[in-house]
Amino acid sequence: MDGSPSSATPQSPWTPFESRRRARDEKREAVLRTAVQLFLEQGYHGTTLNDVAERLNITKPALYNYFRGKDEILYECWAIGHERVDDCIAEINSSDGSGVAKLRKLIVRYAEVMTTDYGKSLVRFDVRDLTDHNRKLVQASKRKIDRAFRAYIKDGIADGSIRPCDVKLSAFAIAGSLNWIGHWYQPGGALPAEEIASEFAIRLTEGLATKSSRKKAGKPPARVKRVRGGSR
Amino acid sequence: MDGSPSSATPQSPWTPFESRRRARDEKREAVLRTAVQLFLEQGYHGTTLNDVAERLNITKPALYNYFRGKDEILYECWAIGHERVDDCIAEINSSDGSGVAKLRKLIVRYAEVMTTDYGKSLVRFDVRDLTDHNRKLVQASKRKIDRAFRAYIKDGIADGSIRPCDVKLSAFAIAGSLNWIGHWYQPGGALPAEEIASEFAIRLTEGLATKSSRKKAGKPPARVKRVRGGSR
């Protein structure tokens, strides 16, 4: 409790114990990064743990130092993706603005997440590959995201920034467009992620907003057509 | 070749040979119906051929009378879905109307297909579970559908019924919303398929069309809100 003051004066937070834990966490993350890439490339069932290990220059059983099994790896990929979206929602919730503004902000953020590997996890993997317990967690998170979309739309209708509409259907339509990004987007493509995000934020709320949304500030004449990645 | 005129006077098209072929085709279809249901319920990899056979009151090897293997069953499900969409496209192509009208028609039809089991196949299954050959076919069909969406949008821009926009991005946005239907729609739900389809046709083209699309004929005052499936 107090006796030996000799060992480990915690003046530096980088006590060897800490550094070891850090190294461990980094390795864990490396496994996840590799796994999610492979799962996206080859599909979850098309990827073996040997594939994952091989790409990390280790062997399969080494993975079990960091994860209980394949499905836990899958779950963690998912969890990271959800965490990113949840962060966006938390931030937007604690901000203020009209319903349509919050909705647009969520669209932008969600679209950006969808262009990342962990974001794609949310729509490209199958919940049925998880254990019952983890599946419940994922489904709860999904509901949470859905509720956020609907809440902002409702807010918008209440504050007059969004025209009355079927909330559920609108949320599905928007979420669908965004989720689809996870299926077609690839980093090398003609369209950069930010451009997709901001364009979608306008496009997907165009029919809903009470007043036109054609960008107020920014590029003054800017014709939309310019977007197409030119000849290069 | 000609000699024996005695056997099988083909007065009725229901010569036993034909009837046997029909029975065979019906069984084949039954396998597909059962398989697609199970694949959607439990996922492709979560479904064994024993599961499929059991639900049909037969045994696994019997399935091999109708299909070369599991992946061929998957492919056929896909092919049926694609065929339905292709039919719509063919019909629309041979009709006339403005670009936006053709686009709306495609949205309606595509949305309806998405509410069926074979339609869901198009978005819920993974191309990587197919053989190289079949995967190529499926991907070709997917491109064809994508091209149709883009073509109608382009037509619309050309004939002035659609505002200039990024064709690719618009097609993705629309296709995304529609494809997502295959993930959330279930027959018992509050929203009937036709209503979803017609609502989406309006919603998804609202921001694109040059003139507002709020239903011309039909319910005169009809507030959209009514859609929500009442209390019950």
Added chain:
DNA sequence: CCCGTATATTACCCATGGGTAAGAAACAGT
């Protein structure tokens, strides 16, 4: 220098499930 812990390897287990071989049952035509 020795020990305990964390980490990694080699070698193995084994349930799963797609697929096949051989033969029985159903059935049409003669």
Added chain:
DNA sequence: ACTGTTTCTTACCCATGGGTAATATACGGG
């Protein structure tokens, strides 16, 4: 009734791949 064909069953094969046991190596602390 006999025969060939189609359809289906029983019994089996076996590659795959997730997971484990036993063991070796690296490393920090005393």
